[in-house]
Amino acid sequence: MKALTIDHSAPGHLALATVADPRPAAHQALIEVRSFSLNAGEVHHVVPEGEDGTVPGWDAAGVVVRPAADGSGPAAGTPVVTLGPDGAWAELRAVDTALLGTVPEGADLGPVSTLPVAAGTALRALRRIGPILGRRVLVTGAGGGVGRFTLQLAARGGAHVTAVTSDPAKADALRALGADEVVTDLADLRHLEPVHGVVELVGGAHMVAAHGALAEHGVLVAAGHIAGDGEHFPFGALFGNDRRHNRQIATFYLLDDAAGLGADLTWLAGLTARGELDPQVALRTDWTQVARAAAELAGRRVPGKAVIDVR
Structure with a gap:
């Protein structure tokens, strides 16, 4: 061949x-x-x-x-x-x-x-967060392949979705995919209403800032690392005395989370064929x-x- x-x-x-x-x-x-x-x-x-x-x-x-x-x-x-x-x-x-x-x-x-890597990662990262209907979800690196699927699936799941991108020119496109708001400056994350979950696709400073946006019992799923930088949490960032305790950081690798993936790919393919997932x-x-x-x-x-x- x-x-x-x-x-x-x-x-x-x-x-x-x-x-x-x-x-x-x-x-x-x-x-x-x-x-x-x-x-x-x-x-x-x-x-x-x-x-x-x-x-x-x-x-x-x-x-x-x-x-x-x-x-x-x-x-x-x-x-x-x-x-x-x-x-x-x-x-x-x-x-x-x-x-x-x-x-x-x-x-x-x-x-x-x-679909497999990008949409599969998006779907399973959102599941790691837990129920999202009526809750707030933050997506970093939202303009990338995984991010675009995550926005669509999170909106489909009933979440209020915040997209983070470094490119302001992408804002309208990300809103069209399901983002309720778009953030282009990491410093603005500290002013957000706390979020229940984060699908974090960049790493480095993005992960640190996104973790700071988590509400009590919130979950950050580290599903991408395109920045290539390490994470440096400032002293006090992981304290639990600010009424935001029990926040989790979960690592993720799709091929180690593959049980039932065939059924998920069938569902995602059906959505795509019907024009319900772009x-x-x-x-x-x-x-x-x-x-x-x-x-x-x-x-x-x-x-x-x-x-x-x-x-």
């Missing part, structure tokens, strides 16, 4: 090559990939730091060509959306049936391919242009998700 492999001698560290077809385990289905999406973690870390010859990629959508031998998962011909630690950027992919969701017939698989696809091209697309995403010049069509 053809696949995009890591090649540090090639432009963008990627080369289109012929590699052996994957050999599915008994609990895996073989998928013919139609589209995959790019994630910031892949273009910033996986590709530049990966081993030559490996096939990267977390998110892909396609069609089952060989069902799992153990009888789990969907039948041949079923359109699916898939998640895995690697192997998505290829014509064929072997996927654990627990990590795939079914897609409504006729749905465009390009936008659906954006993946915000801002760049779509074929896989001969993936190095360019990755560079655009790494340079933060893609105001949404990047989709690559294989066929």
Whole structure:
């Protein structure tokens, strides 16, 4: 089969090559990939730091060509959306049936391919906060791929949603996705009404400021770290004597929180197919242009998700 492999001698560290077809385990289905999406973690870390010859990629959508031998998962011909630690950027992919969701017939698989990491993280981070109906939720890094899904799902869940972005030009777009208010200066977070939960996608100073906005018994889910900076809490920030005690910071990694993920991906794919969830696809091209697309995403010049069509 053809696949995009890591090649540090090639432009963008990627080369289109012929590699052996994957050999599915008994609990895996073989998928013919139609589209995959790019994630910031892949273009910033996986590709530049990966081993030559490996096939990267977390998110892909396609069609089952060989069902799992153990009888789990969907039948041949079923359109699916898939998640895995690697192997998505290829014509064929072997996927654990627990990590795939079914897609409504006729749905465009390009936008659906954006769901696993970004929408899956958004959905499960919100669940870690607990019930959000009628409560206040803060989302940092709200203009990124995960942030845009988080805004939509939090609003759908009945939360009052505050979006944090460093780019004031994104404010109207974030409100259109469900934000009730938009904050562009971290100093303004100290003046907010305390929030029940935070989906924190930036790290560093954003995490510190967002933690300070938590109400008593509030939960901050650290689901992203794009700032690349450490967190330095000032003395007293973690005291519990200001009537904001029992606040939690929860770490998060999607593949370690994967029980039931297939059902979640099926639900998210249904929302997307019906137009009730907008993946915000801002760049779509074929896989001969993936190095360019990755560079655009790494340079933060893609105001949404990047989709690559294989066929």
